[in-house]
Amino acid sequence: xxxxxxxxxxxxxxxxxxxxxxxxxxxxxxxxxxxxxxxxxxxxxxxxxxxxxxxxxxxxxxxxxxxxxxxxxxxxxxxxxxxxxxxxxxxxxxxxxxxxxxxxxxxxxxxxxxxxxxxxxxxxxxxxxxxxxxxxxxxxxxxxxxxxxxxxxxxxxxxxxxxxxxxxxxxxxxxxxxxxxxxxxxxxxxxxxxxxxxxxxxxxxxxxxxxxxxxxxxxxxxxxxxxxxxxxxxxxxxxxxxxxxxxxxxxxxxxxxxxxxxxxxxxxxxxxxxxxxxxxxxxxxxxxxxxxxxxxxxxxxxxxxxxxxxxxxxxxxxxxxxxxxxxxxxxxxxxxxxxxxxxxxxxxxxxxxxxxxxxxxxxxxxxxxxxxxxxxxxxxxxxxxxxxxxxxxxxxxxxxxxxxxxxxxxxxxxxxxxxxxxxxxxxxxxxxxxxxxxxxxxxxxxxxxxxxxxxxxxxxxxxxxxxxxxxxxxxxxxxxxxxxxxxxxxxxxxx
Numbered sequence: 001x002x003x004x005x006x007x008x009x010x011x012x013x014x015x016x017x018x019x020x021x022x023x024x025x026x027x028x029x030x031x032x033x034x035x036x037x038x039x040x041x042x043x044x045x046x047x048x049x050x051x052x053x054x055x056x057x058x059x060x061x062x063x064x065x066x067x068x069x070x071x072x073x074x075x076x077x078x079x080x081x082x083x084x085x086x087x088x089x090x091x092x093x094x095x096x097x098x099x100x101x102x103x104x105x106x107x108x109x110x111x112x113x114x115x116x117x118x119x120x121x122x123x124x125x126x127x128x129x130x131x132x133x134x135x136x137x138x139x140x141x142x143x144x145x146x147x148x149x150x151x152x153x154x155x156x157x158x159x160x161x162x163x164x165x166x167x168x169x170x171x172x173x174x175x176x177x178x179x180x181x182x183x184x185x186x187x188x189x190x191x192x193x194x195x196x197x198x199x200x201x202x203x204x205x206x207x208x209x210x211x212x213x214x215x216x217x218x219x220x221x222x223x224x225x226x227x228x229x230x231x232x233x234x235x236x237x238x239x240x241x242x243x244x245x246x247x248x249x250x251x252x253x254x255x256x257x258x259x260x261x262x263x264x265x266x267x268x269x270x271x272x273x274x275x276x277x278x279x280x281x282x283x284x285x286x287x288x289x290x291x292x293x294x295x296x297x298x299x300x301x302x303x304x305x306x307x308x309x310x311x312x313x314x315x316x317x318x319x320x321x322x323x324x325x326x327x328x329x330x331x332x333x334x335x336x337x338x339x340x341x342x343x344x345x346x347x348x349x350x351x352x353x354x355x356x357x358x359x360x361x362x363x364x365x366x367x368x369x370x371x372x373x374x375x376x377x378x379x380x381x382x383x384x385x386x387x388x389x390x391x392x393x394x395x396x397x398x399x400x401x402x403x404x405x406x407x408x409x410x411x412x413x414x415x416x417x418x419x420x421x422x423x424x425x426x427x428x429x430x431x432x433x434x435x436x437x438x439x440x441x442x443x444x445x446x447x448x449x450x451x452x453x454x455x456x457x458x459x460x461x462x463x464x465x466x467x468x469x470x471x472x473x474x475x476x477x478x479x480x481x482x483x484x485x486x487x488x489x490x491x492x493x494x495x
Contacts, residue, residue, distance in 0.1 A: 001029070001032055002031040003018070003033075003034065004031050004032065004033040004034065004177050004181060004201060005034055005201075006034055006040050006044075006198075006200050006201055007181060007184050007198060007199040008047055008199075008200070009043075009047040009194055009195050010194035013040070015034045015036060015039075017034065017035040018032040018033055018034045019033055019035055019203070020032055021175070021176070023087060023088070023090075023360075024088075024320070024323055025311035025312065025313075025320065025360045025361075026311075027325065027361065030087065030088065031088075033174050033177045033201050035174070035201065035203060035205070036200045036202035036206045036209075037206055037209055038208075040200045040206065040209075041169070041200055042213070044169045045169065045215050048167035048169055048195060048196070048198055049139070049215050050195060051167050051195030051196045052137075052166070055162075055165060055167060056137045056165040056166070057165075060114040060165075061114050063162065063163050063165065064112070064114055064163065065191070066187075066190050066191045067107055067111045067113070067159055067162075067163055067190075069189075069190035070159070070187055070190040071104055073186050073190055074103075074107065074186060075104070078101075080182075081096075081179070082097045083096070084178050085099060085150055085179055086312030086320070087178070087312070088150070088176035088177070088178055088179070089148070089150060089323055090311075090320040090321040090322065090323055090360075091274050091275070091312065091320050092312050092318065092319065093312045093315070095273060099151055100151055102152050102444075103149075103151050103154075103155030105445075106155050106156055106160065106444045106462045107159045109159075109160075109462065110159035110160050110162075110163040113164065116163075116464075116467050117134075117135050117467070119133045119134040119135065120132065125477070126479075126493075127482075128480065129478065130477075130478055130479075131475065131476065132475075132478075133475040134473075134474050135164070135467065135473055135474075136165070136472055136474055137164050138166055138217035138471065138472055139167070140166070140215055140217060141168050141218045141220070142168065142169040142210045142216050143157035143158060143168065143171065143219075144171045144207055144210065144219065144220070144223070144231065145157070145172050145180075145221075146173055146222050146223045147173035147175040147176050147277075148277045148279070149278075150172060150173065150176045150177075150178075150180065151179045153222050154172065154179075154180060156461045156462045157170075157220045157461065158197065160466035161220075161466075162192065162196065162197065164466075164467060164470040164471050165471075166217075166218075167195065168197050169198050169199075169200060169210065169216070170183075170197070170199045171199075171201070172199070174201060174202065176323070177201050180199050184198075211235045211238060211240070214238070216240060218242070218469065218470065219231065219242050219244075220243050220461065221243070222279070222461075223244075223246065224246060224247050224381070225246030225247040225407070225453050225454070226246075227246075228244035228245060228455075228456050229244070229246065229453075229456055231244045231456075232456035241457075241459075242456070242457050243449075243456075243457040243460075243461065243469060244455070244456040244457055245449065245450065245455050245456075245461065246407075246450075246454050246456065247381040247383075247409075247453070247454060248279045248280065248281075248409030248410065248450065248454050249284060249378075249379075249380075249381055249405055250280060250281060250282050250409055250411060250412070251282070251284040251286050251398075251401060251402045251405075251411050252267060252284070252285050252411075252414065252438065253286045253287075253288065253395070253398045253399070253402075253412070253413045253414070253424070254285060254286065254287045254288065254296055254414045255288050255292070255417060255420055256291070257415055258292075258414040258416065259414070259416070260296055260299055261299065262414070263296065264299040264303060265303075266412075266414065266436075266438035267285055267387060268303050268304070269438060270282035270412075270438035270439050271283065271285075272304070272307060272318070272319050272385045273318075273319070274320075275319050275320060275321065275363070275385045276383060276385040276386060277322065277384065278439075279409060279454075280410050280432070280440070281439075282387070282412060282438055283381075283382060283386065283387060283388060284371075284378065284388050284401075285387060285388070285389045285390070286389075286390050286391075286401060286402075287392070288395055288398050289394075290391065293389065296389070297346060297369050300346075300367055300387070300389075301367060304366075305347050307319055307364065307365040307385075309352065309354070309365075311354075319365065321357075321360045321361040321362050321363075322361045322362075322384060323361070324361060325361050327361070327384070328361040328362070328384075331363055331384030331385075331386060332350050334376065334380070334386060335348070335349070335350055335366055335377075337375075338368050338371065338376070338377035338388070341375045341376070341377070342370070342375075343372075344369040345366070345367075346367040346368065346369050347365060348364070348366060349364025349365050349366040349385060352364040363385060364385070365385045366385060366386045367389070368387070368389065369389045369391075370389070371390050373390065375388075379405075381407070395420060399424065399427065399428060402428055402429060402430060403429040405452075407452060408429050408450050408451035408452035408454050409450035409454040410431070410434065410439075410440055411428045411433055412433070412434035412435075412437065413428075413433075413436075415435075415436070429452065431449050431450035431454065431455065431460075432448070432449070432450065444463065445464075446463045446464075447459075447460035447463035447465035448460050448463070
């Protein structure tokens with residue numbers, strides 16, 4: 001049985017304790033991942049702290065060269081990386097390739113770090129006096145990442161943290177940890193010095209050790225809202241910078257004038273891709289008007305029922321299994337509760353069995369109609385292949401659903417009406433907005449982040465926001481002797 005080890009100072013380190021890693025398609029254990037805690041985090045921090053001065057004083061151009069090489073290696077090995085993702089997460093191969101590509105975007109953005117770190121200069125702010133500023137790295141930083149994107153989310157953090165001159169400790173999900181070790185190998189092959197990046201596996205003990213360690217300056221987190229809130233509170237109490245991204249309940253409003261075939265296709269990909277295990281998945285469809293709702297459900301029903309479900313090795317599969325048996329059962333329980341609460345189960349994915357994969361964690365696509373805002377299937381993040389249809393009588397009612405929900409990660413409008421699109425963009429209370437775009441995850445040179453209880457902290461992931469998060473600003477005001485003597489000045493300086 002494979003043992004997935006910690007990587008500290010370039011060495012694979014064994015330890016005590018561990019948890020099983022499963023292949024979601026077969027239900028068979030494929031590995032054991034070690035469970036680290038305070039001792040392993042302390043060791044990783046000591047190594048990263050020692051590596052920091054040398055890496056921080058490496059020129060931005062040389063740090064960029066490492067990122068260019070990471071990008072090259074990833075492109076050459078993308079199929080291998082995707083297979084590692086699918087083997088432990090369960091998503092289809094093409095979906096895993098998409099994850100790799102979106103992670104590469106941030107690596108590409110990090111290649112521009114010499115430009116991104118340029119400061120500003122203002123000459124002659126007063127007689128003989130100039131002001132300039134610079135951004136400097138923080139020190140040791142850490143990323144705590146979720147199971148649903150075991151490559152993309154670490155790449156939303158590590159490249160920017162490292163390119164800015166910090167060292168980095170990655171604590172991946174224990175459900176699919178192999179991808180983290182593969183990423184480490186790629187960064188080392190690209191020329192990153194040993195110790196600048198380390199990987200510590202584990203659960204809550206490792207997380208708490210990261211949040212409490214006084215030498216970790218900043219922590220990035222992606223996961224559920226309760227844990228994001230915990231990470232933010234505990235990390236801030238330890239005087240760290242923290243960006244903690246939490247849960248979501250992303251709505252798509254479908255206006256009466258929308259192209260319903262386009263909207264239905266968009267809902268299929270956004271609702272059921274990656275088995276709905278995406279923080280930007282559309283889990284709520286809000287058709288405006290009964291006629292729109294009836295027509296939309298009629299178009300969705302055969303599409304959902306015909307979803308091609310299978311293992312990642314099946315090139316025709318559109319959706320794979322869920323990540324664990326416990327998560328599959330949890331998602332099924334939401335469908336049970338929705339039916340009890342009065343939702344109409346239009347397509348039922350419960351009880352799906354795959355021939356030859358009877359022990360896998362399978363759940364078919366599920367479509368619920370006539371869901372109401374008081375139901376748990378509407379209020380809570382399900383994180384599975386369940387799409388709820390909430391019917392709205394008019395646009396203002398649909399918009400209010402989004403704006404009064406506790407989450408504000410993403411929101412989407414499908415329409416042909418420019419006025420409606422502008423009003424939606426201006427007034428929707430969500431951090432990432434799509435107009436006829438079902439999954440509005442920003443490209444790598446913008447920044448990712450939600451609103452309300454979908455995020456804790458003021459900086460978004462990757463893009464320009466990441467430069468601000470992973471650096472501290474220093475501003476210099478200087479004047480050199482010019483022969484001018486004005487004597488002591490006791491008023492507050494001004495120009």
